[in-house]
Amino acid sequence: MEFRDVLRRRRMIRTFEPRPVPDATLRRLLRAAQRAPSAGHTQPLGLVVVRDPQARRHLAAASWSRGARPDAGDVTVVFCGDLVREAERYGARGAGKYLYMDVAYAAMLFMLAAVNEGLATAFIGDFHEEHVQAVLGLPPHIVPVGMVIAGYGHEEPRARPWRPLDEIVHYERYSPAYDWTPRRLPPQRPS
Numbered sequence: 001m002e003f004r005d006v007l008r009r010r011r012m013i014r015t016f017e018p019r020p021v022p023d024a025t026l027r028r029l030l031r032a033a034q035r036a037p038s039a040g041h042t043q044p045l046g047l048v049v050v051r052d053p054q055a056r057r058h059l060a061a062a063s064w065s066r067g068a069r070p071d072a073g074d075v076t077v078v079f080c081g082d083l084v085r086e087a088e089r090y091g092a093r094g095a096g097k098y099l100y101m102d103v104a105y106a107a108m109l110f111m112l113a114a115v116n117e118g119l120a121t122a123f124i125g126d127f128h129e130e131h132v133q134a135v136l137g138l139p140p141h142i143v144p145v146g147m148v149i150a151g152y153g154h155e156e157p158r159a160r161p162w163r164p165l166d167e168i169v170h171y172e173r174y175s176p177a178y179d180w181t182p183r184r185l186p187p188q189r190p191s
């Protein structure tokens with residue numbers, strides 16, 4: 001598929017056909033996720049592939065998502081990040097910012113690769129982390145960041161309105177610019 005079509009078709013899909021995703025296809029998607037960049041190549045990513053219907057129902061019970069449900073589609077992939085791996089390297093920035101960025105990049109690649117294979121996906125962030133950790137047997141330092149459900153879509157990607165590009169893009173400087181001058185003064189020297 002043309003890259004621009006992949007981008008265009010990448011929308012959150014919430015209803016699916018009862019058709020399994022072949023193992024080989026799923027493996028290609030998992031490999032795509034693995035190719036995501038990570039801060040300092042720390043690779044904090046952990047992926048839990050859940051196909052068992054009962055386990056997926058347990059994941060659904062941990063989520064209050066009212067759009068996509070973790071037991072929809074054929075497979076749920078739980079995208080996790082290793083808090084210790086990131087924090088050992090980058091401290092608080094690693095445990096906060098980088099962990100979520102690294103894992104989110106991987107989820108995005110997984111979703112784009114899925115569209116390229118004719119599949120549909122949805123990302124779910126609305127869930128109780130500890131509940132999901134308990135369902136999957138994750139240790140406390142392996143943080144579930146998001147779940148991606150995948151399958152053959154039963155709906156066409158919806159065209160949802162975007163904010164105007166000019167409203168979000170600023171050239172050279174944010175507009176209207178915030179005046180930081182009062183806060184940027186160097187510390188006063190004692191006289």
Ligand SMILES: Cc1cc2nc3c(=O)[nH]c(=O)nc-3n(C[C@H](O)[C@H](O)[C@H](O)COP(=O)(O)O)c2cc1C
Nearest residue numbers: 010011012065066067068069123124125126127160
């Ligand atoms: C961080 C994050 C969390 C999300 N959590 C949920 C969720 O719990 N349930 C859901 O149905 N969709 C969830 N979504 C999907 C968004 O609602 C969706 O991406 C957005 O409405 C834009 O639609 P589109 O992806 O089809 O362009 C989430 C998306 C992101 C990026």
